[in-house]
Amino acid sequence: MLGAILILFVIPFIDRSPIRTPRVRPIFNFFFWLFVADFFLLGFLGGHPAEEPYITASRLASVFYFGFFIVILPLTSILEQIVVAAKRVPGDRPEDQITQEKKVTPPGRDALDSLGARRRHYEKFVKTYQEERE
Numbered sequence: 001m002l003g004a005i006l007i008l009f010v011i012p013f014i015d016r017s018p019i020r021t022p023r024v025r026p027i028f029n030f031f032f033w034l035f036v037a038d039f040f041l042l043g044f045l046g047g048h049p050a051e052e053p054y055i056t057a058s059r060l061a062s063v064f065y066f067g068f069f070i071v072i073l074p075l076t077s078i079l080e081q082i083v084v085a086a087k088r089v090p091g092d093r094p095e096d097q098i099t100q101e102k103k104v105t106p107p108g109r110d111a112l113d114s115l116g117a118r119r120r121h122y123e124k125f126v127k128t129y130q131e132e133r134e
Contacts, residue, residue: 007069014069017077028076035068 022029042061048054 004065007066011069011073014073015077016074017080025076025080027080028073031068031072031076034064038064038068 017025017028022032038061042058042065045054045058045061
């Protein structure tokens with residue numbers, strides 16, 4: 001029981017995806033709803049007596065509960081970075097369309113590789129912004 005609660009504190013270290021919203025993470029979204037169903041299933045099974053069909057179902061649901069955090073969450077963050085990067089086309093986000101109209105690039109969006117690249121990108125953004133203000 002303590003492990004089920006303590007594993008929730010490890011989530012920020014396990015989920016390394018730069019995208020936090022599940023709207024654009026289809027693989028995570030699917031497994032998240034399976035996790036929600038598993039959560040209710042565990043609650044339902046916990047209210048039943050410790051008899052054979054409920055014990056086996058509880059064990060399987062517990063394996064999925066911990067497997068979600070230990071296996072599925074890290075794998076989806078890795079897989080979705082590959083999938084999203086492959087599908088990413090410049091200008092497909094609403095933010096890109098707005099900035100293209102203003103001719104300003106958003107800071108840090110494309111430069112997730114290193115701190116130096118982020119800094120150069122941010123300095124370019126500030127310079128472009130200051131030129132537009134003048």
